[in-house]
Amino acid sequence: MSEKETKLTGKVFLNRVLAGTATGIVVGLIPNAILGELFKYLGTKMDIFISLLQVVQGFQYSVPIIVGVLIAMQFKLNPMQTIIVGAAAFVGSGAYVITDGAFMLVGIGDLINTMITASIAVLLVMVLGNKLGSMTILLLPIIAGAGAGAVGSFTLPYVKLITSSIGTLINSFTELQPVLMSVLIAVSFSILIISPISTVAIATAIGLSGLASGAANIGICAAAASLVIGSMKVNSIGVTSSVGLGAMKMMMPNLIKYPVIGIPLAVNAAISGIFAALFNIQGTPFSAGFGFSGLVGPINAMKFMEGNAVGNMGIALLAFFIIPFVGAFVVDFVCTKLIKLYENEAFKFVAAK
Structure with missing residues (x-):
C-alpha cells in the first residue's frame, strides 16, 4: 500500500463515512420504497402480501447496521471489526426504545448520530489495531463496539436537537x-x-x-x-x-x-x-x-x-x-x-x- 493510500486526512475520512452512508441508505430503504405501498394495497386482497409488507418494512429497520458495516468497509476493516462497527452504529442510532424493559424498534433512528457512532467505532478500531493481541476477540467488542455505542447513546439526545430545531423553524412557516x-x-x-x-x-x-x-x-x-x-x-x-x-x-x-x-x-x-x-x-x-x-x-x-x-x-x-x-x-x-x-x-x- 502506497503512502498516498495510507494517509488519512479529515476530508478523506468524512468522504468515506458519507460514501458508506449513502450506499447503506439505498440498500436499506429501496425494498420498502419500491414495494411497500404495492404490498399494502395487495394486502387488502391476499394475506400473503401483508407478510411480504412486513418483510420489506422489517428490512428497513436494518439501515443503521448496514450503514455502519459499509462505513467500516470503506476503511478496509476485517470482518470482525466491520460487524463491531455495524453493531455500534445500531446502538447509537436511536432506532429502538426501551419500554418496561422491552426493546422496541421505532424506525431507522437518527442518521447523523448513526454516522457519528460509526465514526467513533472506526477510530477506536484503528487506534487499537493489533495492540490487544490474543485478547482482541474479547476486548474489541467491548471497547470499540459497546464503548462507541455508549458514546452514541449519550450524544443522541443532543444530536436530535438539530432535527427539532429545524422542525421548529419549518413549523413557523x-x-x-x-x-x-x-x-x-x-x-x-x-x-x-x-x-x-x-x-x-x-x-x-x-x-x-x-x-x-x-x-x-x-x-x-x-x-x-x-x-x-x-x-x-x-x-x-x-x-x-x-x-x-x-x-x-x-x-x-x-x-x-x-x-x-x-x-x-x-x-x-x-x-x-x-x-x-x-x-x-x-x-x-x-x-x-x-x-x-x-x-x-x-x-x-x-x-x-x-x-x-x-x-x-x-x-x-x-x-x-x-x-x-x-x-x-x-x-x-x-x-x-x-x-x-x-x-x-x-x-x-x-x-x-
Whole structure:
C-alpha cells in the first residue's frame, strides 16, 4: 500500500463515512420504497402480501447496521471489526426504545448520530489495531463496539436537537400566507431530503398537515426530479432509478462536495411549491416526507381532493410529476448551459467500495 493510500486526512475520512452512508441508505430503504405501498394495497386482497409488507418494512429497520458495516468497509476493516462497527452504529442510532424493559424498534433512528457512532467505532478500531493481541476477540467488542455505542447513546439526545430545531423553524412557516408557506416548506424539504436529516421525522414531529404537508411532498418531488435529470447524464440507469424511486439521500456526498447543486433543487422546489398552493395539494403528518416514493404523496393528496377520480388523478400527475420534471429540465438547462453554474460531474455518484 502506497503512502498516498495510507494517509488519512479529515476530508478523506468524512468522504468515506458519507460514501458508506449513502450506499447503506439505498440498500436499506429501496425494498420498502419500491414495494411497500404495492404490498399494502395487495394486502387488502391476499394475506400473503401483508407478510411480504412486513418483510420489506422489517428490512428497513436494518439501515443503521448496514450503514455502519459499509462505513467500516470503506476503511478496509476485517470482518470482525466491520460487524463491531455495524453493531455500534445500531446502538447509537436511536432506532429502538426501551419500554418496561422491552426493546422496541421505532424506525431507522437518527442518521447523523448513526454516522457519528460509526465514526467513533472506526477510530477506536484503528487506534487499537493489533495492540490487544490474543485478547482482541474479547476486548474489541467491548471497547470499540459497546464503548462507541455508549458514546452514541449519550450524544443522541443532543444530536436530535438539530432535527427539532429545524422542525421548529419549518413549523413557523405554517403561519405565513399560503403561497409563501408552500414555497418555503417545499424549498426546505428539497434540501433536507439529501441531508442526513430525516424529512419523515420532522414532518411527524411537528404534525405537518394539510397544505403544509402537501408542499413538503412537492418539494421532495422537485428534488428527486432535479437529481434524476442531473444523474442521468453521468450515472448508470441503476443509480438514476434508485434516486427516482426514493433514495435521494445517496446524493449526500455530492451535496457536501458540491453545495452549489442545492441551488437548482431549491429553485425547482420554489416553482413547484407555487403550484402546490394553487392546486391546494394536501397531506398528513405521516404522508409528508415521502414525495412520490411509493406513491405515498400522490395517493394521500388525492384523498383530500374534491371532484371525480379522473380529474383528481390528472391534478396529482401534474403536481407530483409533470411540473417538477419540466421545471427540473428547464432549471438544469439554465444552470449548465446558460450561466454554467456547475458541471454535470457534480451529480456523479461514488458508491461505497
